[in-house]
Amino acid sequence: MDMDAFFASVEILRRPELKGKPVVIGGTGDPNRRGVVSTASYEARKFGVHSAMPLRTALKLCPACVFLPVDYNEYSRISMKIKKILFEISPLMEDVGIDEAYLDISALPEPPEETARLIKERVFRGTGLTCSVGIAPNKLLAKMASDLQKPDGLTFIGFEDVEKLIWPMGVRKLHGVGPKTEIYLKEAGLNTIGDIAAKSLEWLQEQLGKSYGQYLFEASRGIHESPIITEWNPKSISREETFELDVADWQQVARSLASLMRDVAGSMRESGYEAKTVTVKIRFEDFDTLTRARTLPAETDELDILRKAAFECLGRIELKKRVRLVGVRVMGLKPKNGAEGKQMPSPCSKDAR
DNA sequence: TCTGGGGTCCTTACTCTA
DNA sequence: TCTGTAGAGTAAGGACCC
Numbered sequence: 005m006d007m008d009a010f011f012a013s014v015e016i017l018r019r020p021e022l023k024g025k026p027v028v029i030g031g032t033g034d035p036n037r038r039g040v041v042s043t044a045s046y047e048a049r050k051f052g053v054h055s056a057m058p059l060r061t062a063l064k065l066c067p068a069c070v071f072l073p074v075d076y077n078e079y080s081r082i083s084m085k086i087k088k089i090l091f092e093i094s095p096l097m098e099d100v101g102i103d104e105a106y107l108d109i110s111a112l113p114e115p116p117e118e119t120a121r122l123i124k125e126r127v128f129r130g131t132g133l134t135c136s137v138g139i140a141p142n143k144l145l146a147k148m149a150s151d152l153q154k155p156d157g158l159t160f161i162g163f164e165d166v167e168k169l170i171w172p173m174g175v176r177k178l179h180g181v182g183p184k185t186e187i188y189l190k191e192a193g194l195n196t197i198g199d200i201a202a203k204s205l206e207w208l209q210e211q212l213g214k215s216y217g218q219y220l221f222e223a224s225r226g227i228h229e230s231p232i233i234t235e236w237n238p239k240s241i242s243r244e245e246t247f248e249l250d251v252a253d254w255q256q257v258a259r260s261l262a263s264l265m266r267d268v269a270g271s272m273r274e275s276g277y278e279a280k281t282v283t284v285k286i287r288f289e290d291f292d293t294l295t296r297a298r299t300l301p302a303e304t305d306e307l308d309i310l311r312k313a314a315f316e317c318l319g320r321i322e323l324k325k326r327v328r329l330v331g332v333r334v335m336g337l338k339p340k341n342g343a344e345g346k347q348m349p350s351p352c353s354k355d356a357r
Numbered sequence: 358t359c360t361g362g363g364g365t366c367c368t369t370a371c372t373c374t375a
Numbered sequence: 376t377c378t379g380t381a382g383a384g385t386a387a388g389g390a391c392c393c
Contacts (some may be wrong), residue, residue, distance in 0.1 A: 057360090060358085104393075179392085182391045215366090
């Protein structure tokens with residue numbers, strides 16, 4: 005199940021006057037400041053606006069677009085409502101970020117198409133929002149099925165449809181193939197998913213690495229064994245900040261790092277985790293990005309220790325260019341005092357490769 | 358000229374230890 | 376003691392996802 009233009013749809017729901025207008029959600033909502041598009045309504049997409057595009061570019065493409073800030077709290081609230089509805093239909097549910105979920109419905113007595121219709125109906129009745137549902141024998145194909153008809157779609161894919169429906173698609177449509185791999189594959193003469201499927205396992209592994217080659221070999225044939233993951237512990241917690249204007253002042257970078265570290269430590273305590281490794285990230289004005297990491301003798305959630313480690317990392321980076329972004333991440337997480345830790349919905353798909 | 362933020366996983370290089 | 380090797384842990388960077 006995949007919500008349709010989720011952030012934009014939520015905003016339109018609470019401001020009905022926006023219905024039918026091109027709406028762009030991203031950053032602070034000011035298209036003249038730094039930020040990217042999180043979600044564009046279908047009307048805005050007609051102007052070429054899409055996710056991850058700089059807001060300034062979106063403004064150029066569509067000066068008539070309505071730009072709104074991201075209201076993550078509101079989207080989370082509605083997301084939880086949706087997940088509750090889905091969980092009631094099948095508790096074998098995997099959260100995939102804020103607007104997607106996989107459901108194993110193979111054990112339900114109703115036929116799948118009936119369940120799919122029930123999902124769409126209950127989500128709409130509960131929230132006023134539409135979603136697209138894909139039904140397939142595994143997560144990979146279900147995801148591709150849900151993308152096939154959007155918005156408000158309901159699509160079936162079986163293994164027997166892979167050749168006809170999936171193979172003609174561009175390589176980029178395969179989950180796990182991003183912009184870099186797309187370029188690489190095209191240079192190798194592979195334009196469609198079928199082109200990948202025509203290659204041998206050995207060739208793909210030689211060109212793209214053992215693990216990723218194996219993944220592409222199977223995925224291009226619609227083969228994907230990964231199970232529904234119902235519980236999940238975070239592996240890292242991070243915060244980062246892009247400055248409105250690139251900064252040359254070391255003090256300002258340090259202040260920002262200290263504040264981000266406070267935030268991360270707060271988040272760790274809230275969720276009940278301690279961390280072993282601290283990583284600092286600096287992105288310079290030319291987008292050159294460096295990271296430095298420090299592993300501590302033992303896990304901790306004490307701000308003083310974490311901050312000291314972060315500053316030790318920062319000290320190993322020569323700030324000879326202006327700084328665009330500063331970030332901090334903690335990893336090697338362990339639930340505190342042997343407690344369980346708070347299990348969370350997974351933030352994004354974990355099994356692309 | 359533009360390129361966010363919060364995540365996961367993989368690869369490669371290096372170091373330490375058995 | 377010297378040499379080689381395997382494995383674990385750490386560090387850095389990169390690709391991808393929502």
